Amino acid sequence: MDCCGLLTAQKEPVPLKSIEVELEVKDHVATLVSTLNYENKEDKPIEAVFVFPLPGDAAVCHFSAKIGQTEIVAEVKEKQQAREEYDDALSSGQQAFLLEESEESPDIFSLSVGSLPPGESASIRLEYVTELAVQADDGLRFCLPAVLNPRYQPQGSEVTSVQVTSVPASLVPYSLSFSARVSSPRAVSKVESNCSLDPLQYLNTEQTQATVKLAAGHKFDRDVELLIYYKDAHQPTAVVEAGQASAKPGTLMGDPVVMLSLYPEFPQSVMSSVTSCGEFVLLMDRSGSMDCPINDRAQQETRIGSARDTLLLLLKSLPMGCYFNIYSFGSNFEHIFPKSVEYSEKTMEEALKKVEKMKADLGGTEILEPLKHIYSQPCIPSQPRQLFVFTDGEVFNTKEVLNLVKENSGSHRCFSFGIGEGASSALINGMAKEGGGHAQFITGADRMQPKVIQSLRFALQPAVEDISVTWDLPKEVSVTVLSPPITTIFQGQRSLIYAQLTGQSSEAAEGCVTVEYSLAGHPSQNQLRFSLKPAEDTGLTVHRLGARTLIRSLEMEKKNDEGQPDEAVKKKVVDLSVQSGVSSSFTAFIAVNKGNGEPIQGPLTTRNIPIAHLGGMAYACCAMATPCAPPSFPGGMMFACNTMPVPCMAPRMLALDTAGAAFDDVVLCRSEAAYDMDISGEELEQCAFLSRGEDTEGAMIEEPPRDPLLQLVSLQKASGCWLLDPALAAALGKTSEEVENTKPSAVNQEVWATILALIWLHGFKMDAKEEWELLAMKAVSWLHAQNGSCVAECVEAGNTLLGCDVQKEVLGL
Structure with a gap:
């Protein structure tokens, strides 16, 4: 293929039919099993290539393929070795499957499905585990990424980024089914999503187990985000997981591994300042x-x-x-x-x-x-x-x-x-x-x-300093911490520690972890006692997360003078990745179907599977040094290369905002420089934009009217006060005369204006309190510094003017 662009059903059938996702959330750890169903409807054998995002901190731990009744489970191998085995298998006519992480970004993976014969179906199973991040409102966030925005690559950079074939979100040609099961020692209070969900179904009277799934008809055209809320979420926990029976004691997979979730609580006196x-x-x-x-x-x-x-x-x-x-x-x-x-x-x-x-x-x-x-x-x-x-x-x-x-x-x-x-x-x-x-x-x-x-x-918040973690374990048990040292602690935020426990202990044995730190000059500590008896039914989730944590730390270690990873560190990562079955940037999953004795006839045709992008943008890529015929895109939008002074081995992403533009426009790029920019607005002069009879200027997105809250906020002074002027009156929805004539006579103008602004915020914008609370605190501090009298009179007059009923105590006055 000389030129590649969007793949459409008319031009080149897309071999990915559907994706089925099952999510299991246990407390704050998620295990996801994704099944990708492929079918070759063409009359020639194909290789399907799918570049897609995963959560950046996920530990990919299983990859298998099923063709007919034959299932092949992939092995983790050093990346170059895996690629060579994949190429060898394809050249000898065998079916093969390769899953690898991008070397530049751990949240991008590419899946190659090789030698799929005409009429054949294949089912790929992919499994990963990940911790769920705590949001500021105490919800746990899970995100199944669907949208992979092309990564900008500067001209002349040596690294070749992965090739992404993008389509507008509405044109994604495969469907998604998604279901989740949530369980926790604490009750599940609610589950929210950016997508339509069927109602939450509780599985027991304590409401500690529940299931939820996406409403029918969902297209995989946006990230699927779940926010899970538990009652009393801030409880420290410890999970000890038994080692793998087949693994050698003393190794990471052979020993028990503990996962500690710590939620340090700071004294209220410190937090109020x-x-x-x-x-x-x-x-x-x-x-x-x-x-x-x-x-x-x-x-x-x-x-x-x-x-x-x-x-x-x-x-x-x-x-x-x-x-x-x-x-x-x-x-x-x-x-x-x-x-x-x-x-x-x-x-x-x-x-x-x-x-x-x-x-x-x-x-x-x-x-x-x-x-x-x-x-x-x-x-x-x-x-x-x-x-x-x-x-x-x-x-x-x-x-x-x-x-x-x-x-x-x-x-x-x-x-x-x-x-x-x-x-x-x-x-x-x-x-x-x-x-x-x-x-x-x-x-x-x-x-x-x-x-x-x-x-x-x-x-x-006051900075937490001098953080140290100490372990108190039975003398026959030693600990190897897998996580990097804790360098920061915030009120209400979780800190995770993974550690390998070596040695034997009795069933009733206990361990204790103490976190000590200095907060605003005061020494503080938090302790967590836990049983060393392994929990049941955890599989190897904690081991895999611990291995992933250690792998990521090793990958971040210093490079040699050429910027390449140290060979000893690389070997350590490869060994750990192979031992734990968890992917890394130096390894890949490889599966070869050696049971199929019939060589596949004919040359393979590569099919790149499109993934959603957002924002009304169309993308095309070219790998030519000579002009190419423009490929057609859905809706008649076309891009063409005009001159490419040097071959561009990696695709250059050309982006043009097409919101409202005529669909049969043609864009001709004059130079390779245009391929190296996110094109928008004024930068279009880098290209010739040839419109067929329609003015696209009127299609620009209009700015929405300014939010009344931001209008009021924009008038506040750095010190925290507001001035009594017509702009403030307009923001409050009053005339200048109304605001000035109702001011108590003995009161300073700025004091009156500031109290009015605070009443308006408390009276009309309590739903957005977290947005304005800090600047309101600044306003209250300024008012206290004025030592003004008549505060009660001001608040009463302000309530009357604005039609509110806000007490001065609520304002902090």
Whole structure:
């Protein structure tokens, strides 16, 4: 094939028919079994290639294929060896299956189904285990990724990214069935999703077991997100799992492994105070793909628009006395101030003016250089640096980015936000994990603002220092910790520890783990006692998660001078991966059907299976050095290569926002440079856009009217107060005369304006309290500093004016 593009039912049949997913959640650990059903309806043998996302921290632990009545279970082997066995099998006419993780990002896998004869069906079974992340509202988040956004690859980069064939979400040609079973020692209070669910079915009277499934007719056109809520979720737990009977004692798989879930609780006196120091560096993605809608159901709000509103809220919520700066990046990067500046009315206003003008106009997604620049800046004494990163995660060099974050974790804490479906979970979770912060994902109908303010609350918590973990075990039992050391603890957030237990102990034996740390200068500790008797019915889930944790830590270890992994470390990872049956970046799953003696006739034809992308974008790729005939796409949209000065061995992703554009437009790319950018807005001048009689300018997405809450917030001063002016009156829905004439005569104008704003927030926006609570605290602090009298009179007059009934105690006055 000279030119490749979208695969349509008319041109090239897609061999993947359906995906069946069964999820089992035990407390906070999920086991997922996915069955992919293939059928070759063509008259020639095919090789089907499917590139798809998985959660970045999943441990893939089983891969098998069933052809007719024959089942072949795959083995984990060193990656190059597995590839050679796959190629050998295909060249000798045998059926073979290969599953491998991308070397650049642990959340992208490719599945090759080789030598599927005409009329033949194959069923692939894939299993993985993963921990569920705790959300700020205490829900546990499971995400089955369906959307794989193409990873931007800079021109001239040496790494060849995986080839992704994308179609608009509505054109995904295979179906999904999804069911989940949830069990926990605590009652399951509710399960929510971004997709339509059948009602939750409880399996017992204690409501500790339940099942739920997707409503019928679901297309695999978006990420499937489940949020699971338990009663009394913050209970520390320990699960001890027996070793594998067939494995040698003393090895990871032969010994018991314990998984500890710790939820340190801080004293209320410490939690009620927020620190007023810190250097806050905000890093904003302004690549072209940030112009996409956050999701395909809410076309009005773009990722960049939501991010601008969030920066406004963040800037208003910062404490007086801190320092801040704002960076933005695409193919290059910019910063608002040469270095971080003290937070004041002047610097806040200067930053806000620039934030309001931010567009998704900086090209590709190159996050490494701005991070290097931020890390090179000297830290300000007594102002711990907190890095907030906002991105849709279409980054190609994920592991390089994570290594850099890890190297600088001693002086920087990193909070990361994945915007829109398809954001790389490996990047977002990895940056927070390596940077000692917290990760959040903004998808579906989520608002970005409450999630970001919740992370700001974490950042303003007193820093936990001098963390140590000590074990108290029977003398005949020794412990090998598999997890990296705990470097950060937040109130209400879970810390996980995996450890291998070597030696024999009695049935009644107990162990104890103590976590000690310093909080706001005070020594604190939390203890967890647990039985060493192995739990029943855990399979090897805890062993596999422990192995995955150790594999990921080893993969992150320092590289040699050429940037390649150390051979001794690589061998250790390969041995551990093969022993545990858990995938790694150095290994792959390989299955060969040696029982089929009939060589397959004819050359193999490769079929790339499309996966959903979002945002009204169409993608095409080309691997030619000469002009090619334009392939046709659904709806008549066509892309063509015009001149390619050098062969591009990896596909260059060309992206064009087609929302509302005429469907029979043709786009001709003038240069290879255009293939190296997320094309949007002004960048279209890189291409000739030939429209057939329809004006596409009118198809631009209109900005929605400003949210009344953000309108009021935008008027707050850095100190926390509001001014009494016509803009405030308009935000409150009143005239200037109404606001001024009802002011108690002895009261300062700013005090009156600030009390009115607080009453309005409490009276009309309690549903969004987590968004404005920090800036309201700042306003209350400012009011206390004024030592104003007549507060009760002001609150009464304000309630009358605004039609509210808010007590001064509720306002914190």
